[in-house]
Amino acid sequence: MNKIPATVITGFLGAGKTTLIRHLIENAGGRRIALVINEFGDVGVDGALVKGCGDEACPDDDIIELANGCICCTVADDFLPTMQRLLDRPVPPDHIIIETSGLALPKPLVKAFQWPGIRTRATVDGVVALVDADALAAGRFAHDEAALAAARAADPTLDHDSPIEELFEDQLACADLVLLNKADLVDAARLEEVEDGLRQEIRSGVSIVRTSMGRIDPAALLGIDAAVEDQIDGRPSHHDGEEDHDHDDFDSFVLDLGELDSAEPLLAALNRAIAEHDLLRVKGFLAVRGRPARLVLQSVGPRVQHHYDRAWQPDEQRASRLVIIGQSGLDRNAIAAMLGAGPVPA
């Protein structure tokens, strides 16, 4: 029996995974693709944005959202049953694309394909890692040398990278293909330097392709045919040998903001909150009084983007909800107060 190929899309928060997947679906060329989307909070931003493309190559039934934060930690409870159901369908998909959350480790997910009920029916065609060229050029994944030196002076046994750096390295070390995305935001000389740095992190033979808005021919990405589950033990991870890992280094919560009189004050406050609290990622939808369309709001590091995407549907509640993600220790109530929301339950 032919195994159904699955492509794992990994990459740090906001690298452009959802944007890439939309592009893949819109250019699927008749291939029936099922999507498994894993993200933070129950706001369902990624799923809603992909569904928004309304492409017949990917009916809404084929988009499955796992909103538990990190697919790598709940493989047995969430991911395996989801895969079983997909594979058991009377007409299974031609290809499965799995978007992991930006904080997920790809290796435990690939290992799930070694499970008996899965390995005979599906295979990991390839792991694609997206890298945010803009963030990399700004040094957001490099460790802060001064802070690390100070910490080591206080504790000479300290020998680990920052949580962001470790995650970044794990995602790259697992990749069969690396997309250096957001190439449009970085000049050619800097892009060259960024690419040279990336080569130190990836396995030999892995290509780096520069992309903007995830625009790449699906043929270059689907059909790598790497059977990654058979060789995953050879791909190093900072978490090798650990029974379990956790994501205590990061924190996320959802803010409910109701309907807004105007978006501008919130946008201004958000810029301040990102800078003061070093927020990694904010995304969600806003309902603005008098506006029939919903406002999509996204920030990746300091870069905030927003646009009205489509009208609120009659069966949808007009409400503003944002997922906020940062490193652990976020002062949730201070952030909520800045953005005009009430206290956030712990």
Ligand SMILES: Nc1nc2c(ncn2[C@@H]2O[C@H](COP(=O)(O)OP(=O)(O)OP(=O)(O)O)[C@@H](O)[C@H]2O)c(=O)[nH]1
């Ligand atoms: N300028 C530019 N913006 C991009 C590019 N790719 C994505 N973006 C923007 O970056 C933001 C994040 O993109 P997403 O596709 O949601 O990123 P993601 O990796 O799915 O994010 P998470 O699932 O939250 O980790 C959005 O505002 C996109 O419009 C690109 O190549 N160039």
